[in-house]
Amino acid sequence: MTPAQQRRRPTDVVPAVCWLLAVAVLAVPALAQGTGPTPARGAPGFGDAAWWWALGLLTLQAVVVARCGTRPRAAVLLVAGVLPGFVVLGEAIGVALVAVIVATYRAVLARPARPLVPTLVAAGALVTASVAAADVGIGNRGWAVALAGVLQAVAAVVLPLVLAGVVGARRDAVDALARSAAALERERDARVQVAVERERTAMARELHDIAAHHLSGIAVMTGAIGRQIDVDPEGAKKAVAQVREQSTAMLRDLRNLVVLLRDATPSEADGEVRMETLAGVADLVARARATGQDVTLSETGPVADVATSGAVGPLAQLAAYRVVQEALSNAARHAPGARCDVRLDAGTAGRVEVEVRNGPSGPGLEPAAHEPGYGLVGMRERAELTGATLRYGPTVDGGWQVRMVVPVGEVVAQPVADATREEQDR
Template sequence: MVPVKLPRWRSALIIAFSTAVVSLALLALTASLFSHDPSLHDEPMSDADWIVTGATLVVQAIALVLRVRWPVASMLLIAVLPLGLASVQPSSAFTLTVLPIIVSVFLTGLSNTVSRLSIWALFTAVIVASGQWVNSLGAGEENMIASAFGALGQAAIVVLLPLMPAVFIASQRALSAAQRETVNALTRERDAQIGEALARERSTMARELHDIAAHHLSGISLMAGAIARQIGTDPEVARDGALQIREQSRAILDDLRRLVGLLRDDDDQGLKTLATIADLVTAVRSSGAEVELQIQAGEGTDPGRRVGPLAQLAGYRMVQESLTNALRHAPGSSCTVVIDGADPEALHLTVCNTARDSTGEAQTTRSGETHTSGSGLGILGMVERAALIGGTCEAGPDENGGWVVQMTIPRDPDRGIS
């Protein structure tokens, strides 16, 4: 059994004491009125009548404490006690016993639902009506039928009068509790959504950093290896390569600044789109790689029509990552980038590179370390980007020993055709 907290007992004791004080005060007032005006009652009350009535009121008030553990049983007990008083010592002051009953019904209604309390409220009303009827008959009432109807009416008032506001207050409390629970549930759901959004943002940032660093640093590594071989034989070419490394370094810094700017809610100037793929191809060519760009679309038609900024960024990153992988894993091979915008339903991007030639097969850095395979995060990032925009991305070897990456980006039907 769960122990009851002390504040509930303290509250019950205060209510019981207050009820006893008010009941005894009304009893004393009634006794004073009866003594000054004998016409207020049919038969005079003896001292024993007053004492027994007062004792009943005190016991009823004490029984209010029991509601902390047994609210319904306490309510029924408080209603039954006056029935015993009416059977033993009927009097004109019997009506005062309804005060503890009213308090008990009200308090019980606050802590119980209507469905659970209705049957017990009916039992309480029957007990109160029986007590009133027995007391009226014991006090000398001769018309039993009229006395019964009067007792029923008084019981209905004693039970329904406090029960209705108690039920209303209890329903308001339940409604407030349900609203609080709904708000808490919505808050938890919002926190979960925020956490999920943050996780997605972290994943996006990781892909962006991977794409930026892998692309530029791979080019810098290749150019640095070429400079190391040419610095003794062709210093002028080596100098040009060093300048290209400088440009690549600036480019990676610019991309990092753009990424940080996006995180700071700055404007989106410099955002990568399909139109900037040509600049990407030019930059890769400057590192010495052989790259061809093919754009297939109707005359005067933009291949990126009805393709949103996020989808264009995903396409750009796919081309960037594919070229980076070709430079890293197949140095010396030729690459072809195809932007196919002829399909009215989707945009198709293809990046393919031939197999490594004999010069690239065993190409090493100055330190003598051969190029190693990647972690696979680049391809995974491309697939995730495609899925994010509702497209597909596939990568694998072709029949000639090269490597092909294909991305399909669905067009947005809600965007106007440019």
């Protein structure tokens, strides 16, 4: 079944249900009395020619309402236009007004009511005239006939008009809120995208400047080494030392760049920018406790050895550290007073699991007002850049959980990094 058919089914059911109700109202009293008179004065008996005539007109009204969904004005005029044919029903003419009510409601709901005013006035006049004619046919006279026609017109046209107007106004309000929310979401996504692109541009520019400066010098010096290694060994040795110096300087600049681009206030130690590692998570937890957060830290497996062995790269360790930092910060803002559990698990070969879980807000504590930020976006980007996987979401108890799995590689010799440490020691 196509979506269009699914949307049309409820619309088609309404006329059928109304037709069944009208036929039941018309048939049950007639069956109870056989072919004699019915409780409604002037109504035909079951099986009479007038009864079948009324049944045919009711069926015609139902078909018009069902088939004229895209032409609501025509539907109102047609179902009201056959009302004079129901005069033979006498007091039972009210069964013919069901289709008028449905057609009027749907017409007002489908389009603004102002263009429908002439149509609705004509429908009201037909209802008034038909009801009055039916009353006259059964012997009623006087002002009561006109009053009955007007009241029936109000019930068949004015009431569905008001109801459809209220429902339509509420629907328009909901649609407006949905459009506003969608616009805000698009604006937020655009802001996030702009922030990400700006950061990427800054990183690309700085990386280009650093790499171009150092690598161009390394290329020149390695070319000189190839020419000097046989004719000038001492000069070649000096060139090798210069290559080593340029390599360590580039690594140091790249390390500092990563930290500076990720933090507005980088950590400092002895005047130098320091890159955080898994070993610094304990200090991070201690600082969180000092601010009043209820934070616990558990370590499984050789976390310290993994952090210092080089099995997890510095960028991956920095990413894990920042994920813990961001998760604790989010917990403090959005779940004040909640217990936070930080878990570092290096017990499984080939990976390190970093998990931060917090419960719901403490009793009597209100979370900070939600302001769209870039924390989760930053977590996800760090994970992608380092080959890690990141999962986050609510927990069953109403809290929040962030879980990052960092791949662990084999420890290989890193002479350049060792040289960097030697120069720093000096």
